[in-house]
Amino acid sequence: MLAAESVLLRRIQTVYVDGPSSSGGGSGPALRRLEAELLGRGHVLSAELHTALGSLGSEELAVAHARLVGLVDDLLGSDRVHIPLFRRFPRTVPRDTEALYVDRVFAFLLQQPDHPCVLCGEARTVFPVSPCAHLVCRLCWDGSEYAGCPVCHRRIDANDPFLRPVRAVGAAKAPLPGPLRLLRLGTDRAADAGAVVDSLLARRTPLSPQDRDDLLTLLPLTPAGRGLLPQEIPVRETKAMVLGALIREAPDGLPVRKLLTERLTTATDVLRLLAVLSDGDAALVTLSPFTSLPRPLRRELLAVLDALPTPYLVEDVLRHPTAWKRAAEVLHPFERQARHPRAALAFAVLRGTPVDPGTAFGAALLETAAAHPDAVRVDNGRVDDGRVDDGRVDDGRVDRVRLRPATWAGRLEQAVAEGDAGRAAALAGERPGELVRRLDVLLRLHTCDTLVPELEKALLRGLPKVGPGPLLSALGALRVRTEDRTGRRRVFFPRGEVTRALSVPERRAPLSTRLVTAAVTLLEAELLRRFAAGKPYELSVLDADLADLTVPFTERSTAKALVAVPRGSTQTLPEGAVLRLFLHWTEPQGNRTDLDLSVAFFDAEWKFTGLCDYTNLTHGPGAAVHSGDLTSAPAPQGATEYVDLDLARLAARGDVYAVPLVFSFNNVPFEELPDAFAGFMALPAQGPRDASYDPRTVRQRFDLAGESRVCLPMVVDLGRRRMLWTDTHLTSTGGFQSIGSHGGGQLATVARDLWEQFGSGSRTTLWDLALWRAAARSPEVAVVCREPEPALLRYRRRPDEDAAAFADRVSSLEDAEERRPHPDPGAAAAELAAGTRVFLATVHGSIAPARASGTYYRLFPGAGDASESLNRVTAGDLVAELGSGL
DSSP states (O other), X not given: OHHHHHXXXXXXXXXXXXXXXXXXXXXXXXHHHHHHHHHTTTEEEOHHHHHHHHTBOHHHHHHHHHHHHHHHHHHHTTTSOOOOSBTTTTXXXXXXXXXXXXXXXXXXXHOOTTSOOTTTOOSSOEEEOTTTOOEEXXXXXXXXXXSBOTTTOOBOOTTOTTSXXXXXXXXXXXXXXXXXXXEEXXXXXXXXXXXXXXXXXXXXXXXXXXXXHHHXXXXXXXXXXXXXXXXXXXXXXXXXXXXXXXXXHOOTTOOHHHHHHHHOOSHHHHHHHHHHXXXXXXXXXXOOOOOOOOHHHHHHHHHHHHTSOHHHHHHHHHHSHHHXXXXXXXXXXXTTTTTSHHHHHHHHHHHTOOBOTTSHHHHHHHHHHHTOTTTEEEEOSOEEXXXXXXXXXXXXXXXXXXXXXXXXXXXXXXXXXXXXXXXXXXXXXXXXXXXXXXXXXXXXXXXXXXXXXXXXXXXXXXXXXXXXXXXXXXXXXXXXXXXXXXXXXXXXXXOSSSOBOEEEEOOOOOXXXXXXXXXXXXXXXXXXXXXXXXXXXXXXXXXXXXXXSBOXXXXXXXXXXXXXXXXXXEEEOOSOSEEEEEEEEEOOTXXXXXXXXXXXXXXXXXXXXXXXXXXXXXXXXXXXXXOOOOOOOOTTTOEEEEEEEEXXXXXXXXXXXXXXXXXXXXXXXGGGOSEEEEEEEEEOSSSOOOSOOOGGGEEEEEEOOSSXXXXXXXXXXXXXXXXXXXXXXXXXXXXXXXXXXHXXXXXXXXXXXHHHHHTTTOSOBHHHHHHHHHHHHOSEEEEEEOSSSOEEEEEEOOTTXXXXXXXXXHHHTOSOSEEEEOSOHHHHHHHHHXXXXXXXXXXXXXXXXXXXXXXXXXXXXOGGGGOSSEEEEOHHHHHHHXXXXX
């Protein structure tokens, strides 16, 4: 139940109060202490939650206090012990890293037991430390400063005499300014869990790892956890996860046969379910061994395969040949071939099984193949396998045939290779999803500036059937195809357990403007049509800064994060003169693990200007400071590293870009660590800084996970104080574990390619998405602009203006019916939206219209969260809405 409460706290900021109420009213001071602790962590109580907690007896309130603070601390990462190597960081970090290294090497190589110190010459001051047993001089190395061994930087036992007492790290301080998150009172866990689960099941894009975990955590509390699933679960990976959880738990009365027959509609659905039941990956990105199945379940799955249309069955099996060959060892498709002839046929094609027409088995397969010429063709050549046939040995050649696939994909590739635009478009139109994914290829076949009739017809007929993810991706990529980018780089994000970036030179010639405009017009018209089907609003209020946020993509491999910033988004860094990067990890028992936090710096031309890491603890005079390199992280404390970046000083010395990197120095994958996360804080310009981990200053926290050893979370533009959220992993063979020795060259290439790719406009943004939604459903749109001067722009749809023209006019940020300069345009927008049914989409949740109802999207928390009548949605929910009615 605690896990479910943690999920609901993070997702909908809801808290549940259990326990009998007290009539004594003696919990005032205790409640104020709870409020103070939560305020120090950036959370405040709603009036209803305050009343509910105040009604508890003293013992019940103490229990609620511990549970609530624990949940918030876990969310922010402040429940861990954060003590860096230099305990009084940043004041006492040595400025000369090389001199420190020489002293460490001398002490390691030359120091002997019972001998004077090799550094200072004093006797009887050298003792071993535990557990590494290195000989350390108590005069040369300050035990009140270090949290690890000064020689090897491994953690030291807390009771080792070398560790002298020091003023407490992280002592209580006045709360620092920052965003506040409102905590609401929840009254029904099951209902709230059901709403979250229904929202996740309705998504039309793959779930992130965080969403997948949340879904499985909350599922048992909901009707879906008892088998009462919604009519449709659009994403097949999600469907496989839910079915796998139900089959494992097998709640009473679960109709397994009915579920499998109705829900598994492709062969790949069956394969995904097999992977889930074997504790594998529903996305089929990584393959794991399949576990044996109960015979009844095996027969049901074969029956599902056999009932599928044969052409689709054969093609689906060939899409994942290795996985299906492993699955065949579990399913035994040839065991009762007469019961499942089409399933047996598909596996015979997959395996290239030689078929002997003289046997009953072979004859039955050939008969099934003959009934499906659109899926299979028979290769009548004799097969040389050197086998014995009916007891007669010949020259090794026997009369056997093979079954070959006849696939749609092969016909399409042939049409593309021959340059036949019309035939290729007609074939692609048979499968609308593939039509949109291959749209760029189809347009490159055109020899004129107008769409060939076959492609225009295929788009008009097929677009209403395409999922929102491919539709939005195609639109973003097409809009920039009129630019000549030859010689620059293209960046791809292949499917994987973690997101990796692959870049290649751009060799495609630009497409004609008329051709691109025609295709883009059709795509945008389809998006507007879908949004128009929803309930209208009186007003839409949009934040122009949404243009900096990309529509989420490759969500299945996004990091679990405090703030779900879509990959490729740029954001202004939070207020504060110093950006503190942090890293915390705990190593597996018996496996010493050394993670490192490093930052490389580059100028405007991406030339390497320096670094701040374990080899160079300071960069510039106070511009960047590293807290020291801890080389082990035993439980329960683990290990913490910081890097403080003074953005103004870095920009003044000529550094333009900062590229943080987290890597596993001794090559232990992140997924093997019981606890590993990183992030950044915004520290104030004034006042002393210490080594404490202040949860109120945490602006982003993300988990390190997956089969990865190197993570590049973001790229920082120091002069403009802008951050590009990359959430990308790099290979551990590219030299990224030693940035200094490689001069940052390879890292510069990767970071520059990502910066240029996401700045090219090839991704659809949340501004685009919110604008289309607003233009399709609102007669008036108000836009909050902060540059070049703060103003509120008001647009009203004109009588002769359709939704597309209205969206274009608003997008231009020109020709508004009213332009109202205002020092705080968000406040002006809140006043305008008061009491209306509104669609509100903003980056920061600071716009709080009184008495308004409707829909509310925001990335960062704010005053708008207090509204009980606005339905808050995520970016994924806005995308999912485009799939309604498909």
